[in-house]
Amino acid sequence: MNKAILNNLLEKKVELQRRVDAIEADFKKGRSPDFSEQTTENENNEVLNEIHHEAKLELSLVKQAITRFENDEYGICCQCTEAINPERLKVLPYIDTCINCAK
Numbered sequence: 076m077n078k079a080i081l082n083n084l085l086e087k088k089v090e091l092q093r094r095v096d097a098i099e100a101d102f103k104k105g106r107s108p109d110f111s112e113q114t115t116e117n118e119n120n121e122v123l124n125e126i127h128h129e130a131k132l133e134l135s136l137v138k139q140a141i142t143r144f145e146n147d148e149y150g151i152c153c154q155c156t157e158a159i160n161p162e163r164l165k166v167l168p169y170i171d172t173c174i175n176c177a178k
């Protein structure tokens with residue numbers, strides 16, 4: 076197994092965790108006095124919520140990929156157990172299905 080891929084995943088995990096933590100810290104701060112208008116703040120929270128949701132989702136995918144790596148299952152399709160195309164893994168390093176099963 077390629078160690079560079081694992082290092083990439085670990086780096087990605089740290090980066091995402093940092094992002095999630097930063098957003099959660101922002102949430103805790105609550106209402107910012109910088110936002111005088113309620114609408115602006117609501118819109119801002121919506122965007123923040125979305126980023127938070129996506130970062131958490133990605134983080135869980137990365138964690139799963141690391142687990143698969145540790146179990147020597149990385150790069151193997153979870154549905155048909157065929158090897159996933161390396162080009163596909165390059166683009167989507169935490170994907171767990173081959174192109175045929177993802178359809």
Ligand SMILES: [Zn+2]
Pocket residue numbers: 152153154155156157172173174175176177
């Ligand atoms: Zn498959």
